[in-house]
Amino acid sequence: MGRVHIMDHPLVRHKIDYIRRKEVGTKEFREIIEEISMLMCYEATRGLKLADVEIETPICKMTGKELAGRKLAVVPILRAGLGMVEGILKMIPAAKIGHIGLYRDPETLQPVEYYCKLPSDCDKREVFVVDPMLATGGSSSEALTMLKEKGVKNMTFLCILAAPEGLEKLREDHPDVDIYVGALDEKMNEHGYIVPGLGDAGDRIFGTK
Numbered sequence: 001m002g003r004v005h006i007m008d009h010p011l012v013r014h015k016i017d018y019i020r021r022k023e024v025g026t027k028e029f030r031e032i033i034e035e036i037s038m039l040m041c042y043e044a045t046r047g048l049k050l051a052d053v054e055i056e057t058p059i060c061k062m063t064g065k066e067l068a069g070r071k072l073a074v075v076p077i078l079r080a081g082l083g084m085v086e087g088i089l090k091m092i093p094a095a096k097i098g099h100i101g102l103y104r105d106p107e108t109l110q111p112v113e114y115y116c117k118l119p120s121d122c123d124k125r126e127v128f129v130v131d132p133m134l135a136t137g138g139s140s141s142e143a144l145t146m147l148k149e150k151g152v153k154n155m156t157f158l159c160i161l162a163a164p165e166g167l168e169k170l171r172e173d174h175p176d177v178d179i180y181v182g183a184l185d186e187k188m189n190e191h192g193y194i195v196p197g198l199g200d201a202g203d204r205i206f207g208t209k
């Protein structure tokens with residue numbers, strides 16, 4: 001059974017509320033998304049397995065620890081999810097990377113799939129699916145379903161902001177998946193934007209509009 005983890009670290013809170021400000025520009029927005037992703041990755045990897053390893057320090061031999069168990073993959077949901085990848089790779093540089101392309105139809109708010117390329121052994125990996133925004137939950141739920149159809153069994157979803165409606169949907173559709181949320185916002189508006197939110201994450205990361 002998966003669990004929902006809402007971040008409660010002051011650094012994460014400070015950085016999220018900083019980038020909500022409309023005057024924060026693309027460069028700074030992108031850099032801070034990377035930092036938040038790194039901090040969230042630290043939390044989300046707390047359960048990784050360790051194994052004993054014999055090492056030698058300049059002083060003596062000792063039994064140390066190294067990461068063991070399933071290898072990792074990171075799967076960003078295009079496009080905004082790309083903004084979270086670098087931060088996660090700084091923590092787990094050996095992770096393989098897959099991509100799922102989904103965009104939200106502006107009228108219906110339904111996710112439309114346009115791309116999927118995954119590591120060939122992703123069914124054996126622990127997969128971190130990343131997207132900064134969980135609004136209706138349509139995109140992330142669809143992405144997790146696509147991954148399950150490819151045989152992926154072990155998944156964790158990381159988002160920076162979530163609306164309660166989207167979080168509820170993701171829990172219902174994928175109760176087996178652990179979910180890490182940077183901050184849980186109040187609601188969605190009539191256009192499907194998170195309130196108070198930070199606007200369109202993809203546009204702010206890539207400087208489009």
Ligand code: PRP
Pocket residue numbers: 077078079080081102103104105109111131132133134135136137138139140166192200201202203
């Ligand atoms: C945004 C965001 C999520 C989705 C969240 O992507 O990055 O993927 O919306 O909304 P939902 O929970 O209601 O599905 P968008 O469709 O704007 O595409 P983009 O990343 O290419 O900007």
Ligand code: URA
Pocket residue numbers: 080133135192193194195197198199200201202
């Ligand atoms: N996607 C975004 O980028 N922002 C929102 O507030 C909702 C969906």
